[in-house]
Amino acid sequence: xxxxxxxxxxxxxxxxxxxxxxxxxxxxxxxxxxxxxxxxxxxxxxxxxxxxxxxxxxxxxxxxxxxxxxxxxxxxxxxxxxxxxxxxxxxxxxxxxxxxxxxxxxxxxxxxxxxxxxxxxxxxxxxxxxxxxxxxxxxxxxxxxxxxxxxxxxxxxxxxxxxxxxxxxxxxxxxxxxxxxxxxxxxxxxxxxxxxxxxxxxxxxxxxxxxxxxxxxxxxxxxxxxxxxxxxxxxxxxxxxxxxxxxxxxxxxxxxxxxxxxxxxxxxxxxxxxxxxxxxxxxxxxxxxxxxxxxxxxxxxxxxxxxxxxxxxxxxxxxxxxxxxxxxxxxxxxxxxxxxxxxxxxxxxxxxxxxxxxxxxxxxxxxxxxxxxxxxxxxxxxxxxxxxxxxxxxxxxxxxxxxxxxxxxxxxxxxxxxxxxxxx
Amino acid sequence: xxxxxxxxxxxxxxxxxxxxxxxxxxxxxxxxxxxxxxxxxxxxxxxxxxxxxxxxxxxxxxxxxxxxxxxxxxxxxxxxxxxxxxxxxxxxxxxxxxxxxxxxxxxxxxxxxxxxxxxxxxxxxxxxxxxxxxxxxxxxxxxxxxxxxxxxxxxxxxxxxxxxxxxxxxxxxxxxxxxxxxxxxxxxxxxxxxxxxxxxxxxxxxxxxxxxxxxxxxxxxxxxxxxxxxxxxxxxxxxxxxxxxxxxxxxxxxxxxxxxxxxx
Ligand SMILES: Nc1ncnc2c1ncn2[C@@H]1O[C@H](COP(=O)(O)OP(=O)(O)OP(=O)(O)O)[C@@H](O)[C@H]1O
Ligand SMILES: [Mg+2]
Numbered sequence: 134x135x136x137x138x139x140x141x142x143x144x145x146x147x148x149x150x151x152x153x154x155x156x157x158x159x160x161x162x163x164x165x166x167x168x169x170x171x172x173x174x175x176x177x178x179x180x181x182x183x184x185x186x187x188x189x190x191x192x193x194x195x196x197x198x199x200x201x202x203x204x205x206x207x208x209x210x211x212x213x214x215x216x217x218x219x220x221x222x223x224x225x226x227x228x229x230x231x232x233x234x235x236x237x238x239x240x241x242x243x244x245x246x247x248x249x250x251x252x253x254x255x256x257x258x259x260x261x262x263x264x265x266x267x268x269x270x271x272x273x274x275x276x277x278x279x280x281x282x283x284x285x286x287x288x289x290x291x292x293x294x295x296x297x298x299x300x301x302x303x304x305x306x307x308x309x310x311x312x313x314x315x316x317x318x319x320x321x322x323x324x325x326x327x328x329x330x331x332x333x334x335x336x337x338x339x340x341x342x343x344x345x346x347x348x349x350x351x352x353x354x355x356x357x358x359x360x361x362x363x364x365x366x367x368x369x370x371x372x373x374x375x376x377x378x379x380x381x382x383x384x385x386x387x388x389x390x391x392x393x394x395x396x397x398x399x400x401x402x403x404x405x406x407x408x409x410x411x412x413x414x415x416x417x418x419x420x421x422x423x424x425x426x427x428x429x430x431x432x433x434x435x436x437x438x439x440x441x442x443x444x445x446x447x448x449x450x451x452x453x454x455x456x457x458x459x460x461x462x463x464x465x466x467x468x469x470x471x472x473x474x475x476x477x478x479x480x481x482x483x484x485x486x487x488x489x490x491x492x493x494x495x496x497x498x499x500x501x502x503x504x505x506x507x508x509x510x511x512x513x514x515x516x517x518x519x520x521x522x523x524x525x526x527x528x529x530x531x532x533x534x535x536x537x538x539x540x541x542x543x544x545x546x547x548x549x550x551x552x553x554x555x556x557x
Numbered sequence: 558x559x560x561x562x563x564x565x566x567x568x569x570x571x572x573x574x575x576x577x578x579x580x581x582x583x584x585x586x587x588x589x590x591x592x593x594x595x596x597x598x599x600x601x602x603x604x605x606x607x608x609x610x611x612x613x614x615x616x617x618x619x620x621x622x623x624x625x626x627x628x629x630x631x632x633x634x635x636x637x638x639x640x641x642x643x644x645x646x647x648x649x650x651x652x653x654x655x656x657x658x659x660x661x662x663x664x665x666x667x668x669x670x671x672x673x674x675x676x677x678x679x680x681x682x683x684x685x686x687x688x689x690x691x692x693x694x695x696x697x698x699x700x701x702x703x704x705x706x707x708x709x710x711x712x713x714x715x716x717x718x719x720x721x722x723x724x725x726x727x728x729x730x731x732x733x734x735x736x737x738x739x740x741x742x743x744x745x746x747x748x749x750x751x752x753x754x755x756x757x758x759x760x761x762x763x764x765x766x767x768x769x770x771x772x773x774x775x776x777x778x779x780x781x782x783x784x785x786x787x788x789x790x791x792x793x794x795x796x797x798x799x800x801x802x803x804x805x806x807x808x809x810x811x812x813x814x815x816x817x818x819x820x821x
Contacts, residue, residue: 414682417682418678418682421675421678421681421682422664422668422671422672422675422678422681423672423675423678423681425657425661425664425665425668426665426668426672428654428656428657428661429654429657429661429665429668432653432654432655432656432657433652433653433654435611435648435652436648436652436653436654437636437665438611438635438636438639439609439635439636439639439645439646439647439648439652439732440636440639440645440665440666440668440731440732440735441636441637441638441639441640441641441668441669441735442636442665442668442669443636443640444636450678545656547657547658547660547661547713548661549658549660549661549664549696550658550660550712550713551660551696551699551700551703551709551712551713552712552713
C-alpha cells in the first residue's frame, strides 16, 4: 500500500518533469540573439534542467505532504484548517476592524502619497468586486465583460462633465443609469445562456464596447482618449493651489495651508463612501425578495420557473444593478484620473475583478475585500519585478484554490432565520 | 355533475418522430387526487411538462377551471403557469435550492406576492411597514407548513443537508406555498421508506381535504396509489389505456397486461 503510493508519486513527478521540459524547453531554453543582423540561437539547457528538476521534486513533495490524505501531518489539515476556522467564524469582526482601519487610514503616521494611491486603487477594485458579486456571486451569472460597464460609466461621466460642465454629484447617477442600460442591453441576448456560453458572450461584449470606444472617434476621441475631465470639488470648493481672483477653494475656505494631499484624501473618502454604499446596498438587497430570487436562480432555474419566479426580469435586474455599480466606479475612475482612454478597459481588468470575486468566495462581501488586498497588494509588491508579476499572481490563485477551493470566505449565511424573526 | 378543475382534451406531444403523448384526454377534480400511472417511458412526466408550460404541446388543449373563469393553460409559458394560473409542481428528481435554507426555499415560493409588497424592491430597501408586515405573514405561512411536515427545527439549515425523505416533503410544501389550485406531484414517494411513505399519504390527504387543492399524482408505488387516489388514469406508450377508481384499476386486465408485458 505504502510502496504503491510511493511508486505512483514518482511516476507522477516524472510526468510533471516531462511537461515542464516541454513547456520551458522552447520558452526558456532556446534564446535567440540578434548578432550582425542574423538571429542566432543560444541554448540554455542548464537553466531548463534546473527548472525541470524543481518542478518534478516539487510535485513529488506536494504529493507526499499535501495530497496524501492518509497523512494527517499535511499542511492542509493543520494550518489550513485553523485559517479556515478563523475566517469562517470571525467574518463579522474582520469586517468591522477593516472599516475602522480604512476610516483612520489617511491619518496614520506611515501613510504617504504612494500608500494612498494604492489604497484608492484597492477600494476601486473592492467596489467593482462588490458590484460584480451581485451578478456572479448572487445570481450565478458568470460575467467576463464587467469592465464594459466600468468603461461606460467612465465615458458617460467624462462626456457629460466635459460638454455640459455638470458637477460630480449630477454626473454620477447619470453614469450609473447609462451603465445599467448597457447592463440590460447585454442581458437580453444572453438570457437563455448559462455557464461557459454566457462567459464567452459577455467576454465578447466587453471587447465590443472597448472597440467601439476606440473607433467612435467623434465622440470618444478613440485611442487619444478624453482629457480635461473636471476634478471633483469638495461640495463646490475646488482643490487648487492658486485660486482665481475672488474664488473660494478648499484651503482658503477652511483657512489652512494648501497641500496636494488634501485632494487625495478627499478622493480616498469619496471612493470609500461609494464602496460602502455598494456594500450596504448589496447586503440589504440580498435579504429582499429580489435578492433571494437571484440566489434561487443561481441554484436552480427550472425550480424557479415552477414557482412562478420570472427568470427574465430577475436576471435583467441583476445585470442592471451590477452594471450600475460598475458605472459608479467608472465615474470615480474618470474624475480621479482626469484622463481616460480605451487602454484602461481591457479584458485583463475584467479578469482581475472576476478573480477577486471567485477567490474571495462567491457571494461573500468580506471575501472580496480580502481577495483584493491580497491580489492587488501582491501586484504592487511585485511592481519592481515586472516579469514575475503574473507568475506571482497565478501562483497566488493556485494557492488559494488548493487551500480554499470555494474561495477565501465560502460560508453562506441565510438571508433570514426563523429563530430571529420569531423572537422579534 | 360539478365542474372539473382540469380538462385535458386530445393532448398530443411529439418529439421528432416519437409520439410521447398520443391524443390523451382526461380530467381532474377539485379536492380529489387523480393518479397517472404507467410503465417507464409511458409519457407521464411529459404530461406534466405540457401542463406546466415547460413543453409546448403539439396539439390539443388544457383548461383550468377556477371559480368563474376558464383558463387555457396553453396560453401560459413556463413561469406564468405557476404565477397566473396557480398550477404548482414538483420534480421526479428533487429540485430544491440546496444551498439556501429551508425557510428561504419557502420564501422564494412566495416571491411574486413579496415582490409586489416590496414595491419592486424600492419600498423594501427602506423597510416600509407594509412590506415588513407582508414578509412576516410569509414567514408565518412558511412556519405553518414546516410545522405540518415537522421540519420547523431545521428551518435555518441548508435544504441540501436534509435527509432525502424530508427533501421530498419540503419540495411539496414549497409548491403549496404558491397557493395553487392544482398541485402536480411527480413520483413523490420514490425512494421513501414505508414510514415516510405513510407520512406522505397523510400529507397529501391533508392537502386534498383541508386545502381543497386538486392533486395530480404520478406514482410507481402502488401502495400509495391504491390507498389515496380517487381516480386513476393509466398510460402506456403515450395512450390512455384505462381510467377508473383504484379498485377498478387493480382488477383491470388491460392494466395488468401493460405492466406485466413491459416491466416483468
Ligand atoms: N425533451 C425530450 N426530447 C425527446 N424525447 C423526450 C423528451 N422528454 C421525454 N421524451 C421521451 O418521451 C417518452 C416519455 O417520457 P416521460 O419522461 O414522460 O416518461 P415517464 O412516463 O415519466 O417515465 P418514468 O416513469 O421513467 O419517469 C420517453 O420515450 C422519452 O424518451
Ligand atoms: Mg417521469
